[in-house]
Amino acid sequence: MTLYGDGRAAIQDDAEMAGRLKWATRRRSRPEPKIVLVPREGDPRREPWVCPPRIDPAAGVEAFRRGARRKHWSYLSGVPGVPRYLARLAVPPDPRGVRVGLAGVGRVGGTAAAVLTATPVERSGIRELLIYDVDGANLERWQHELGSIAGFRSGVELPRVRPTALNQVFHQCDVFVFAATVDVPALGTREDVRMVQFAPNRAILRSCLAQARAADFAGLFLVVSDPVDWLCLAAFLDSQADAAGGFSGAGLAPERIAGIGLGVMWGRALMAARREGFENEVAGAGAAFGPHGKDVLVFDDLRHPSPVRSELLSHAAREGNMIVRHLGFLPYVAPAVSSVALALPRLLAGEEVLSSTFVRGLWFGGPSRYDFGVHPSPHPMAAEVETQLAALHARLARQSVATLGPDPKSPF
């Protein structure tokens, strides 16, 4: 057995990858590596590229029920984008915290940024917030607003806020958050207010992906904008386009893309449970799955789901945004706080959150954890819960063809 690489990660018995990474045979004087990686064969359109031992890379939605216990980490050999991520994995996390780049400082982005700026670095793990918006006056406004957040002699370190430019942000940040939109549909819109944003937001996203490629970005890529889950898929596929429109495998690793939109769905479901008098049971035993959209599924209890309660919670999660809209306001405070500002620090700390992760070629929401990539985290669940998740995944896979159009890069 030969190990390559002198850092906290080492690869085992893959001289070719070691050569690409310029990792020499590990010196005997070095301590045991924290992470040992072995090569794996698989479809880069359906499997995580770099995978921790607790994840079965070939699992579908069953990853929400059962984990794996492999001896080592693994990576897809022969995928051109993988070495960039292995090199990043070998670098220990910066103890001072991460730098978060935020594109789109609007209602959602601005509110989330305000909460994150008021959260001590010690708690959030975020030492710097780099903000970017296409609207220069708006960017300047938020620079002043966020820059003026401070406590008197609190002795508490808050994140630094700096404006940045699109061609700079991917060189400067560890985590990129996409919260830009061309336009949120006005009050009274009859269409699906999320899906209607897909084409215009995908176009903005493409301009970000071009900059990510130019910067050889290996950080985490988080999507807040709607439709969250479809934009995650678009970010993955669009980042892979080669000159002929085929799948290059040189773009973003799928497990390094996650959607953060399920937090507010959960908040809306819990609010309904509170009203009905069973919040505590749901908070301890329930969970939300699927997209930040009308197909979201909420269960009151994963082991012993009540169809009546689960339907009530799912309905509340689906319709919560419309209640605020019918009152004459655009909903953005709970989304910014629950989906982003409360979720991001926990996600970065490796704690369990609700986010949309890569599951067999699609982005699918559920309990998840960050472990270099964002992956489903398993919970015991009743057979009928898993059956519903599998049916939803299959439906979304079919829908992906209609949503994205024919795409030679898509696995569906």
Ligand SMILES: NC(=O)c1ccc[n+]([C@@H]2O[C@H](COP(=O)([O-])OP(=O)(O)OC[C@H]3O[C@@H](n4cnc5c(N)ncnc54)[C@H](O)[C@@H]3O)[C@@H](O)[C@H]2O)c1
């Ligand atoms: N994930 C969630 O939980 C959740 C919940 C509610 C809404 N949303 C979505 O979040 C997105 C943002 O909503 P909002 O209410 O903040 O919108 P907004 O219109 O208030 O803000 C969007 C911001 O994006 C900026 N922008 C536009 N084009 C840009 C570009 N090319 N580069 C950088 N910035 C650009 C605009 O100048 C604006 O400041 C929408 O897609 C909305 O549907 C997500």
